[in-house]
Amino acid sequence: MRSYGQYCSVAKALDVVGDRWSLLLVRELLAQGPSRYTDLRRGLPGIATNLLAQRLRELEQAGIVTREHAPPPIATALFSLTPRGEQLKPVIEELGRWGIPLMAETTPQEEYRSYWLSLPVELFLAHDSSQHVATTIEVRAGEQPMLIEARDGAITTRPGTSEHADAVMSGPPQLVLGVLTGALDAEEAAAEGFRFDGDRDALERLRPQRLAIS
Amino acid sequence: MRSYGQYCSVAKALDVVGDRWSLLLVRELLAQGPSRYTDLRRGLPGIATNLLAQRLRELEQAGIVTREHAPPPIATALFSLTPRGEQLKPVIEELGRWGIPLMAETTPQEEYRSYWLSLPVELFLAHDSSQHVATTIEVRAGEQPMLIEARDGAITTRPGTSEHADAVMSGPPQLVLGVLTGALDAEEAAAEGFRFDGDRDALERLRPQRLAIS
DNA sequence: CAGCATCCGCTTTGATACTG
DNA sequence: CAGTATCAAAGCGGATGCTG
Numbered sequence: 163m164r165s166y167g168q169y170c171s172v173a174k175a176l177d178v179v180g181d182r183w184s185l186l187l188v189r190e191l192l193a194q195g196p197s198r199y200t201d202l203r204r205g206l207p208g209i210a211t212n213l214l215a216q217r218l219r220e221l222e223q224a225g226i227v228t229r230e231h232a233p234p235p236i237a238t239a240l241f242s243l244t245p246r247g248e249q250l251k252p253v254i255e256e257l258g259r260w261g262i263p264l265m266a267e268t269t270p271q272e273e274y275r276s277y278w279l280s281l282p283v284e285l286f287l288a289h290d291s292s293q294h295v296a297t298t299i300e301v302r303a304g305e306q307p308m309l310i311e312a313r314d315g316a317i318t319t320r321p322g323t324s325e326h327a328d329a330v331m332s333g334p335p336q337l338v339l340g341v342l343t344g345a346l347d348a349e350e351a352a353a354e355g356f357r358f359d360g361d362r363d364a365l366e367r368l369r370p371q372r373l374a375i376s
Numbered sequence: 377m378r379s380y381g382q383y384c385s386v387a388k389a390l391d392v393v394g395d396r397w398s399l400l401l402v403r404e405l406l407a408q409g410p411s412r413y414t415d416l417r418r419g420l421p422g423i424a425t426n427l428l429a430q431r432l433r434e435l436e437q438a439g440i441v442t443r444e445h446a447p448p449p450i451a452t453a454l455f456s457l458t459p460r461g462e463q464l465k466p467v468i469e470e471l472g473r474w475g476i477p478l479m480a481e482t483t484p485q486e487e488y489r490s491y492w493l494s495l496p497v498e499l500f501l502a503h504d505s506s507q508h509v510a511t512t513i514e515v516r517a518g519e520q521p522m523l524i525e526a527r528d529g530a531i532t533t534r535p536g537t538s539e540h541a542d543a544v545m546s547g548p549p550q551l552v553l554g555v556l557t558g559a560l561d562a563e564e565a566a567a568e569g570f571r572f573d574g575d576r577d578a579l580e581r582l583r584p585q586r587l588a589i590s
Numbered sequence: 591c592a593g594c595a596t597c598c599g600c601t602t603t604g605a606t607a608c609t610g
Numbered sequence: 611c612a613g614t615a616t617c618a619a620a621g622c623g624g625a626t627g628c629t630g
Binding site: 163166167168169170171172173174175176177178180182185186189207208249250252253254255256257258259260261262264265268271272273274275278281282335336 | 377380381382383384385386387388389390391392394396399400403421422463464466467468469470471472473474475476478479482485486487488489492495496549550
């Protein structure tokens with residue numbers, strides 16, 4: 163991209179990561195960790211393959227991404243964030259926070275990846291560690307099940323299922339997210355295809371307060 | 377801009393403010409407050425006039441900017457941020473924070489506006505209100521002098537000069553910023569055209585800690 | 591198959607000129 | 611002052627093909 167040519171740190175940041183797809187590419191590496199070229203393509207539906215290659219080169223030159231030839235078990239190269247690249251996390255978070263009200267609307271054509279859930283979960287859920295009640299919720303929305311796990315005051319997400327989850331939520335991503343953040347009532351959502359099985363309190367334990375999504 | 381078509385709040389935020397110039401336009405309105413079309417052009421050197429008009433329309437439609445016909449004293453329309461637009465401030469701040477290391481380099485062709493100083497000042501300076509020493513520093517870099525004022529635990533900036541400033545800093549923006557953030561020593565900087573007159577302690581009072589700019 | 595490069599049509603941007 | 615109009619250049623999206 164052509165530089166803005168301004169001696170301003172915002173403009174200079176945008177000179178580096180302001181290109182189309184650049185910040186979403188960083189989002190993918192933040193959410194997924196070291197990824198293969200093909201993984202990145204799957205997480206960036208709609209990107210032209212040559213553009214992905216070009217962005218990776220540019221971000222590599224800017225010191226944000228590194229390309230490593232993984233050790234023998236893996237036959238392919240892996241792309242990762244450098245420490246400098248990981249420092250973009252607050253930028254992604256604030257953008258994501260600002261974008262939350264926009265999540266109230268969606269269309270059937272919109273793409274969704276289940277691990278994108280991890281950002282809103284980190285932003286909006288918290289665990290009251292004083293309760294000392296470890297909690298696991300399985301979320302079935304998108305292409306693979308995800309687990310939200312809370313213990314010792316920390317909340318984490320990862321792909322997977324659990325035999326002894328406290329609760330299982332499933333349905334369209336919009337409804338699942340709405341119920342998770344508290345913008346939507348589980349009963350209302352049920353009428354549109356949302357399901358909640360298990361312990362209702364499990365969810366309440368993760369919600370410090372109700373948030374408006376719209 | 378064409379939508380990313382993803383059900384992700386980061387992607388949806390970028391659908392709205394990810395266009396070229398959009399976030400810099402928000403920066404201008406954050407830093408300058410309600411502005412005329414011409415003010416915005418001056419603060420966005422390099423933007424094509426048709427693009428500025430187009431971005432203003434788009435951001436107006438998105439509920440980020442409002443156009444108001446100002447009361448009689450002012451003959452022209454003013455553009456302002458809506459509350460929703462002001463909520464972009466954390467996004468701008470995090471981008472600006474991430475971009476600070478990039479400020480170590482500059483070229484003579486780069487444009488600079490003195491009020492752009494207010495962002496780094498808000499980010500990096502603080503005032504120990506326990507000291508109860510009100511402090512004023514005049515900064516002469518760019519097209520107009522600026523005042524950095526600290527009192528009652530708050531730091532503010534505004535254009536202007538002061539008869540009784542505790543100190544006056546002047547020189548190229550890069551050196552002034554370097555000394556302000558503590559990345560540069562006033563003595564080193566002096567060799568390259570930086571000047572500091574007045575009370576050295578005035579600056580120290582505003583610097584909670586030294587920060588690396590490079 | 592993973593990781594690109596090339597080509598082509600379309601959209602966005604930049605520069606300049608012009609207008610109420 | 612506050613834009614619109616025009617046009618060339620750059621960027622992007624999609625398809626395809628090449629290489630280990």
